[in-house]
Amino acid sequence: MRWSKKSGNDSPAFHRKKVTVVGAGNVGATAAFMVAQKELANIVLIDVMDGVPQGKGLDMYEASPVIGFDATVMGTQDYADTAGSDLVIITAGVARKPGMSRDDLLSVNVNIVAGVTEQIVRYSPDCVILVVTNPLDAMVYTALKVSGFPRERVIGMAGVLDSARMRAFIASELDVSIEDVSAFVLGGHGDTMVPLPRYSTVAGIPITELLSPERVAAICQRTADGGAEIVRLLKTGSAYYAPGASVVEMAEAILKDKKRILTCAAYLEGEYGVDGYYLGVPCKLGGRGIESVIELDLTADEQQQLEQSLAAVRQLVRDVDALEHF
Structure with a gap:
């Protein structure tokens, strides 16, 4: 029996998306594996550590027959292999250790993200950039300034994570399905983030009608401390599954x-x-990145909290500008 090499994938009309994940650490590798499992794209995993992206990429690909996903995972240290990416996820950087704030990471990670962004622009000038590296609001600002991309195509991941943590805490508190819980967290990704209980619901019912003010406040505080709580528990690392x-x-x-x-x-x-x-706000997210920003009507107290969060972000940006002189 002979099997023709030609397949449907060779058709000029076929285009499988390409995603590059920069950083093969826990967050990057977890994200890459989930992208592969969902068959969202072929993945290029890149890292400065010799053999690490290659080994992890091969390991993931060898899991595909067991799990049953059709997506390739390639590990590399050469940015030329990332050329033509539709989406680039930046996770590269130093992770938080016990006693460190996200802001402590600034001086180290800003140089890493700036260098990575230069390579991304060179090889994938039409991509969307999704930044995960902390301190998030400063790192995504760095990527925007270095790339010269329009704001729609340089986005930071924080609010989804913060909202997910709040959803988990609400579901646990009320002993309900996580599927029925929604939550909104605005502002910077740090101690000054702004959970919004009024917009956080269980099957459409605001949690302010289901929980006492004290329990709502406790959930909001735990949400703000969510990353630090895991760092304290792990002792030698930070969160990566969520x-x-x-x-x-x-x-x-x-x-x-x-x-x-x-x-x-x-x-x-x-x-x-x-x-x-940069601030965490609800957005409509589509094929070319952020299509629109949705403005919520905030109470005076919520607006004040958002301004406090903005003040923290402003300080980070000043520190970035002092380091990089864009």
Whole structure:
């Protein structure tokens, strides 16, 4: 029996999406594997560590016959292999250790993200960039300035993760299905994030009608401390399953042009009274990135909290500008 090499994939009309994940650490590898499992795209996993992306990429691909996904996973250290990517996910950087804030990572990670972005622009000038590296609001700002891309195509992943943590805590508190819980968390990705209980619901019912103010406040505080709680427990690392899943939810919305309403770190140009900074806000996410920013009517207290969060982001941006002189 002879088998022709020609397949449907050789048709000029066929185009399988291509995703590059920069950084083969826990978050990057988790995200890459989830993208493969969902068959969203072929994946290129790139890292500076010799053999690590190649080994992890091969390991993932060898899992495909067992799980049953048709997507290739390639590990490399050569950015030429990433050429023509539709989406690039940046997870590269130093992870938080116990006692470190996200902001402590700034001086190290800003140089990493700037260098990565230069390579991305060189090989994939039409891609969407999705930044995960912390401190998130400063890193996505760095990627925007270095890339020169329009704001729609440089997005930060934070709000999906923060909202997911809040959803988990609400479901646990009320002993209900996670499928019926929604939550909104705005602002910067850090201690000053702004959970919105009024917009957080169980089957459409605001949690403010289901829980006491004290329990709502406790959930909001635990949400803000969510990353630090896991760092304390792990002792030698930081979260990666929930961040990986969160970035893949955003990636799927982009790659499938789903028009999902998700909280993204978006560069604001007048929305919410903010101009020239990244903040987590609800956005419509589609094939070319952020299609629109949705402005919620905030109470005076919520607006004040958002302004406090913005103040923290402003300081980070000043620190970035001092380091990189864009």
